[in-house]
Amino acid sequence: xxxxxxxxxxxxxxxxxxxxxxxxxxxxxxxxxxxxxxxxxxxxxxxxxxxxxxxxxxxxxxxxxxxxxxxxxxxxxxxxxxxxxxxxxxxxxxxxxxxxxxxxxxxxxxxxxxxxxxxxxxxxxxxxxxxxxxxxxxxxxxxxxxxxxxxxxxxxxxxxxxxxxxxxxxxxxxxxxxxxxxxxxxxxxxxxxxxxxxxxxxxxxxxxxxxxxxxxxxxxxxxxxxxxxxxxxxxxxxxxxxxxxxxxxxxxxxxxxxxxxxxxxxxxxxxxxxxxxxxxxxxxxxxxxxxxxxxxxxxxxxxxxxxxxxxxxxxxxxxxxxxxxxxxxxxxxxxxxxxxxxxxxxxxxxxxxxxxxxxxxxxxxxxxxxxxxxxxxxxxxxxxxxxxxxxxxxxxxxxxxxxxxxxxxxxxxxxxxxx
Numbered sequence: 001x002x003x004x005x006x007x008x009x010x011x012x013x014x015x016x017x018x019x020x021x022x023x024x025x026x027x028x029x030x031x032x033x034x035x036x037x038x039x040x041x042x043x044x045x046x047x048x049x050x051x052x053x054x055x056x057x058x059x060x061x062x063x064x065x066x067x068x069x070x071x072x073x074x075x076x077x078x079x080x081x082x083x084x085x086x087x088x089x090x091x092x093x094x095x096x097x098x099x100x101x102x103x104x105x106x107x108x109x110x111x112x113x114x115x116x117x118x119x120x121x122x123x124x125x126x127x128x129x130x131x132x133x134x135x136x137x138x139x140x141x142x143x144x145x146x147x148x149x150x151x152x153x154x155x156x157x158x159x160x161x162x163x164x165x166x167x168x169x170x171x172x173x174x175x176x177x178x179x180x181x182x183x184x185x186x187x188x189x190x191x192x193x194x195x196x197x198x199x200x201x202x203x204x205x206x207x208x209x210x211x212x213x214x215x216x217x218x219x220x221x222x223x224x225x226x227x228x229x230x231x232x233x234x235x236x237x238x239x240x241x242x243x244x245x246x247x248x249x250x251x252x253x254x255x256x257x258x259x260x261x262x263x264x265x266x267x268x269x270x271x272x273x274x275x276x277x278x279x280x281x282x283x284x285x286x287x288x289x290x291x292x293x294x295x296x297x298x299x300x301x302x303x304x305x306x307x308x309x310x311x312x313x314x315x316x317x318x319x320x321x322x323x324x325x326x327x328x329x330x331x332x333x334x335x336x337x338x339x340x341x342x343x344x345x346x347x348x349x350x351x352x353x354x355x356x357x358x359x360x361x362x363x364x365x366x367x368x369x370x371x372x373x374x375x376x377x378x379x380x381x382x383x384x385x386x387x388x389x390x391x392x393x394x395x396x397x398x399x400x401x402x403x404x405x406x407x408x409x410x411x412x413x414x415x416x417x418x419x
Contacts, residue, residue, distance in 0.1 A: 011050070012049070012087060012088065012089045012090065013090045013092055013098055014042065014080075014089050014091050014092065015092045015093075015094060015098070016037070016038055016041045016042075016091055016092070016094065018037070018093050021093070021095055024093045024095075028078075031063055034078065035061060035063070035080070038061075038091055039061070049082075049087075050087070051082055051085050051087050052087045054085055055082060055084050055085030055087065056084065060082075060083050061080045061081065061083070062080065062083055063078065063080060063081075064080055064081035064088050065078075065079045066078045066079065067079075069101075072096060072101065072103070075093070077090065077091065077096070078090075078091045079091070102127070102129055102133070102137075106127045106128070106129065107127070107137055109126060109127055110123045110124070110127035110129065110134050111134075111137070111138070111376060111380075112380065113127075114138065114352065115352075115373075115377070115380045120134050135369070137372075138369055138372035138373065138376075139365050139372055140372070141371070141372035141375045141376070142367070142368035142370065142372030143368055143371075144371075145210050145371075146186065146187055146189065146207075146210075146371060146374050146375065146378070147187060147188070147207060147210035147211050147214060148210065149375060149378075149379075150185065150187065151214045153379075155185065157211050157214065157215055157218050158183075158187060159219075159220065159221045159334075160182065160220075160222040160223075160224075160335055160336060161180050161181065161220060161222075161224070161336075162180070162181050162182065162223075162224045162225075162336055162339050162341065163178070163179070163180050163204065163231060163235060163342075164178075164226055164231065164342050164343075164346075165177060165178040165179065165200065165203075165228075165231065166179070166350065168350055173193065175192065175193050175366075176191075176192050176193070176194070176195050177189060177349065178192060178200055178203040178204055179342060179345065180204065180207050181341055181342045181345050183341060184345075185378055186345055186374045186377050187207060187211075188204065188206065188207035188374075189349070189370045189371055189373070190204070190206060190367070191366045191370055195228075195230050196230060197233045197234050197237075200231055200234040201233075201237055201238060204234055204235060204238055205238055208238045208239070219239070219242070220239040220242040221241075221243065221332075222242055222243040222245060222328070222332055222334065222335045222336070223235050223239060223242050224245045224246075224247055224329065224335065224336040224337075224338075224339060225244065225246065225247070225339075226246070226339060227246040227321070227325055243328040243331075243332060244325060245325050245326070245329035245336070246322045246325025246326055246328075248278050248282075248326065248329060248337050249337075249338040249339065250339070251278065251322060251326070252271060252274060252278065255270065255274050256268075256270075256271055258314050258315055258318060259303070259311055262307045262308075266306060266307060270302070270303060270306065270307070273299065277295055277296075277299060278326075281295075281330055282330065282337065284330075292323075292326070292327065296319045296323065297316070297319075300312050300315050300316040303315045349370070349373055349374075349377065352373060353373075
């Protein structure tokens, strides 16, 4: 006899900013003042509480019960109840994290140190917590969709994106991280063990479905890739009307690899001329005026004359495969030209994965962990390594650390917010 699936409980936790702990403990002595403060905070943010489906409204909130968080020094937590549907809401003060026996400032410092490039072990030493607790904290962030969090932060969905998948390692296995960025914002960070068209379509499809839920008429107008065949096919399936462009920087860096067994000065000279050709193509007034296809054929003939017919034919075949993607980049001035920002994002994430042993475990929750790192990459400003890692692990641009309000907003987003 099969067992029925257990229904998912609605999140009815309310995180309220009481400004400081003294105000919270003072309000705990006056139940009416405490309830009025909570209601004023909810109304000021314009959120609605998640009542039961049978609730017809018209009721009020009253005190239900309380309990004590012993590991946080005996902090008393109140519960409120709707007088109509009997739904119970837990009121968490801003200095208490849901399901976590650590204070927000400790979690904030540990997460900043993690984003700054320190290992889980060193971040745990800084925050006086265990590495597994920090790992679970990052995974807790990763349970929220990147697209959902960014749109709630007020960012519009991107019309032009960069998409690529970089390889990493989970123990001895080679894995891949399909990523979507727009500017310095990471919109998707996936995890797959293979780079087939089906696997990449499934991973990039997570971004496409999440974006469509936020904006049903959402359409991507342009996508820049490195020209990998599986990536191109998967993106063409997910975004059929979008321009698919090929990165110009990849074209320049990969040219010397096609010119094997010839002198290095010759390769460098040809690479320099090819760079000049693409640079002038970007400065043109129109593609027809510039005649890109004709100039590519002339360059292939130059390679054949300089390095040999075999090299010229190999370069010509490469041009035929990538030329359509270069035309797509040059035809629309709003299209990204190079994948530099995507590579920078990958390098930042890969440095963290190299030092985080929790990722390199076959039974770990890699997808949630990666998504949590993506949230840190987006929500924490662009940073450099800290000279004094004992303080918070990183030194923020401008010499200032994000305020408590920043982590309060992050806590509200990751706890499910209000309904």
